[in-house]
Amino acid sequence: MDLAGYLRGVQYIQPDGTKRFIAGMEKSRGYIPVAEKPDGSRPLWICEGWATACTLQTLRPLVCVIAGLDAGNLQAVATEARRRWPALDLVVCPDFDSVGQRKAREAAERARAKILPPPPVILPGCTDWNDVIAARRQGLTHA
Numbered sequence: 001m002d003l004a005g006y007l008r009g010v011q012y013i014q015p016d017g018t019k020r021f022i023a024g025m026e027k028s029r030g031y032i033p034v035a036e037k038p039d040g041s042r043p044l045w046i047c048e049g050w051a052t053a054c055t056l057q058t059l060r061p062l063v064c065v066i067a068g069l070d071a072g073n074l075q076a077v078a079t080e081a082r083r084r085w086p087a088l089d090l091v092v093c094p095d096f097d098s099v100g101q102r103k104a105r106e107a108a109e110r111a112r113a114k115i116l117p118p119p120p121v122i123l124p125g126c127t128d129w130n131d132v133i134a135a136r137r138q139g140l141t142h143a
Contacts, residue, residue, distance in 0.1 A: 002029055003080050005037055011069065013050065021069075029076045032067040039064075040085035045116070046077050046107075047093040048100055051130040056093060056116075059133070063091075071095065071103040078111035091116055095128040 002008050009025025011032065021027060031046070034057040038044050043063040047053035050067040057065035068077040074092055081090055090113035094104035101118075108115045119132055126132050 001031060001033060001037065003031070003038060003077075003084055011050075027069055027073055029080045030069055030073065031077050032069065034065045034067065035061075036064055038066060038081065040088055043089035043091065044081055044085075045091045045093050046074060046081070046113075047129075048074060048095045048104075049128065049130075052093060052095070052128045055130040055133050065093075071100045074103050075107035075110055078107040078113050082111040082113070090114065093129065096122060097127060100128075 008030040009027070010022040011019060012022070013019050032050055032053070034053045045056055045060065045063050045065045046068045047056060047065060048068060048071050053065045053067035057063075066077070068074045071094060074094065078090055078092055081088065090111055092104045092107045092111075092113050093116040094100035096118045104115050107113065116129070122132065123135050126135055
């Protein structure tokens with residue numbers, strides 16, 4: 001979707017995690033809503049991917065959480081949200097890898113947003129908040 005509420009395309013996520021967009025889709029400024037579409041009435045958290053967005057929405061039901069499709073689209077979504085809602089509390093929620101962290105810093109600077117930092121201790125194999133919460137639910141003590 002875009003922040004005006006129009007369907008922009010479709011992302012296919014295969015059981016093995018492979019992701020692809022429908023041919024011809026314009027990805028820039030597009031997002032996937034989790035619970036509700038953003039309308040500027042609640043803080044907006046923009047995650048890099050769908051699984052992280054679903055996990056964070058469950059943990060933070062009073063905010064509106066969306067998936068920005070990938071690290072490269074975080075800035076476009078965040079700056080469009082800032083343009084639409086100048087006073088909105090925006091938080092960018094990247095994956096933990098260097099690309100996600102760099103793209104989140106760029107998005108946060110451009111959109112005057114905050115960044116959800118990674119946890120202080122990350123177990124091997126945990127690449128995002130979804131992985132961390134799943135590890136905690138499995139009883140792994142250092143996640």
